[in-house]
Amino acid sequence: MTEGVAHGQLAGLDQIDGVGRDGVRGGYSRHLWNDSDMQLRSWFVERAEQLGLAIEYDRNANIWAWWGAPGDDAIVTGSHLDSVPGGGAFDGPLGVVSALEAVAALKRDGFAPSRPFAILVFAEEEGSRFGVACLGSALMAGAISPDRVRALVDAEGQSYADAARRVGFDAAHIGRDEESLRRIGLFLELHVEQGRGLIELGSATAIASSILAHGRWTLTFRGQGNHAGATLMTDRDDPMVTAARAVLEIREAALAAPGARATVGRISAVPGGSNVIASTVTMTLDARAGSDDETRDLVADIAQRVGASEFEENSWSPEVAFDADLAARLQAALGGVPALPSGAGHDAGVLAAAVPTGMIFVRNPTGISHAPQEFAELDDCLEGIEALVTVLKGLL
Template identity: 65%
Template structure:
């Protein structure tokens, strides 16, 4: 087995960034696009790529490309992202970036010369934690989101910063955001390695799997309007309290998904106005994440949730507006590429995933595949997310073996 650089129980690349973006309040990491921690990670990626002799480019949508040799068409592109959810884990995103660079380093150490163009890419705003739309860098590149809509997206911290403003502040011309046929046209195939974000590999005799599919999923903003009033002076029967409606609606979200088998629905964020402890809110906004194996099933689930939340709001004398903020249909990865990778790696298992990825966006445009590295905790988007050193190294070796065959 080729040697892989490790430091203190981690891949060396992960160890180099282990302290970047630590969130002392939430635990884990908070690394949001074009904020200090993520900017530091971008600089680290450029420096690490240049150490390997790769040529670095920044595209019109904030994605970073590191080319092994001259850029060109029909390229094998491998990569992931560096941003995180609030209080996220160490491996979600960075493991794929570090592993891609390490796989190239392994190939270089054996004197291997690629026979076709190859690049490592870091996509911007994969998690959507700052501006609300996941996989924003890959959506913009492929034309999956209107650039004017993307530019107008507001920072989740409600500080007034728009995506276009943040882009300009970081050297990206907002007027050039949008579909990038030049970048997209160079990709012959795309491969993303990622820590598994579930329990599929636990109990299987393999540290690595290929992805078969991604659940259909989206995000919806649910605005519930009521009447602000004094918490002490307003009798319970005289209230139009959107917080009560939201609470009942959140329970309805759980119940609607649980009744439909393996569907998933989550409210992970809530915001109340005006936000005073002794004030009945005037409005409450929650954000719904809903997922199912089929597009129609996900739409049906959201329709059922909308009806249940509407009934809860009506019972409190409140009104409801539901706005779709993002949508990704079910993805089935390229079967020829998927099966070829599985065979080359000794018949490793194929697993579906409920997590969205840039690979899922690109799958509609180019042959695309994913490799998963076993997560012994089965937990992700949390500080408990994990991969053992042996399994992480196995992922690098698998990626190196795959790239050797593709290049």
């Protein structure tokens, strides 16, 4: 069993347990550059430096912790620290904590890497503040326009560029980072499973085979704002009614497409008064299916069904097939653990277009993610760390 683990929780998860707790939603709300995110970033730097790792910040606000001198063709592992609103304790932080624990175990064993190695913590994986997932990795890989990112605004109307400036980060140089990409020989991400696959397989760990194609859209419905008491029901042009029907149509469209998933996670009304008929209603749509074409077909069906005034694409992530050679090496090193597709997006999936990437999943006994009930048993977390140690020994 790996040393340095607290009873009941991994030591690192225990240390950050109180950071970003959400008293309204439950769970945690840790978003890029808010107070909790800044605390977590500082915590990671402190933990990494205690292990003798050297810290670097790249042009896209990602944090690197190097074991030895930085260099090209490095083995890189890590994940993210931010969360969805009211998220669980494991999504993201488990991968970061496990990477730190793996380094600690390797150092205790007297292991010395023969090639460059780093832990990488990505910025804004969940997209909860600025609406676009995997910003740190997407910028690095050149998958999103820097000008678009600088202009993104949060719920309070603050732009990415202004938010960066407030924490001392210069957003002028964000974008595709050839130096960082050249340094990554391969990237390996450990992550809690976000589903029931490992429960059904009876396995504590697995590797990822693929990621479903997915994207996010904003739907806008326009009507006529008016007085809630003075306007007869027959005289109304109420976009909230249209939006409500749209939610049901979105569900029906997804049910009609085998294996598809479609979610309306947020709805807002303008002007938002309790005694005012809305003039505008906006909602978010998250749509996913097995392939690019299936997802695009699903969204086209939804667009035809709902009749939104505007249907804007916010982000798009094509289907990802993880590097087959790396997957075979991982399975061989880990004794033939199962391979699972992922319905969730990950930084490893974004980087897969630029560098070889792979993932190790750790069982989630609730099957719940992006909610306070997300969980992983300590013994399974330890198996995940042991798997990461085994793989890193073979790669380094």
